[in-house]
Amino acid sequence: MADRAMKLIARTLAMFLIAALLAACSGPSALPRAPLEGAAIGGPFTLTDQDGRQVSDTAYKGKYRIVYFGYTFCPDVCPVDVQNLGAGLRLLEKSDPGLGAKIVPIFISVDPERDTPAALKQFVSAFHPRMVGLTGSPEAIAKVAKAFAIYYKKGDPAPGGGYLMDHSRVAYLMDPDGKPLALLPQDGKPEAIAIELKRWVK
Structure with missing residues (x-):
């Protein structure tokens, strides 16, 4: 017994x-594995920033990057998404300035026909003081959009003039080497964006 x-x-x-x-x-x-680790997203590019300077992806080496594709004439979706991304980054900067300083928010235009550097400068400065706006030739934009798996297409002319752009609605978080880490919930609350940034930025 x-x-x-x-x-x-x-x-x-x-x-x-x-x-x-x-x-x-x-x-x-x-350590948790990043959702987009190993994905074939991103790559080298050379575009024009909101100050009219030619810049390449190497200008952001060593920094985490929030990358969002859209256009400044977007009537609703893009401004809301970019506002949320900017607000989420500001929340992180407030709670953890060191982490926030490691991140560069980047807005890449899918409408180079209208998105001049001047138009981009007015747009991005409304959402975050460090946000970078990038445009370029139609060929350069097509190349970078393909590298980031972004779909976009020019819509039919509107009755009153102008046109809309149909495009993918995603916000990527890239690591300091330009490799993808995760998708950010850009259509959610800024708090959710700040939490996700803090999860992956080291």
Whole structure:
């Protein structure tokens, strides 16, 4: 009887030991894998910023990047998304200035026909003081959009003139080497964006 009880105790202790080891392996010390790690998103580019300067992706090396594609004449979606992204970054800057300073928000136009550097400057400055606006030739925009898996298409002319652009609605967080980390919830609350930034920016 005693022998049987000892075996039961030993088996129970072994189970607790295994459970403890598993918990240790999956605890806070285990680094989560970024959702977009290894995805073929992003790549080299050379575009024109809101000050009319030609810049390449290497200008942002060493910085995390929020990358969003849109256009300044967008009547509703783009301004809301970019406002949320800017507000989310400001929340992180307020709670953790060191982390916030590591991030560059970048807005890339899918409407180079109308989005001149001057138009971009007025647009991005309304959402965050460090936001970068990028435009370029139709060929350059097509190339960078393809690299980031972004769909866009010019719509039919509107009755009163002008046109809309149909485009993908995503915000990427890229690492300091320009590799993709995660999608940001740009259509959600700024608090959710700040939480996601803090999750991946180190």
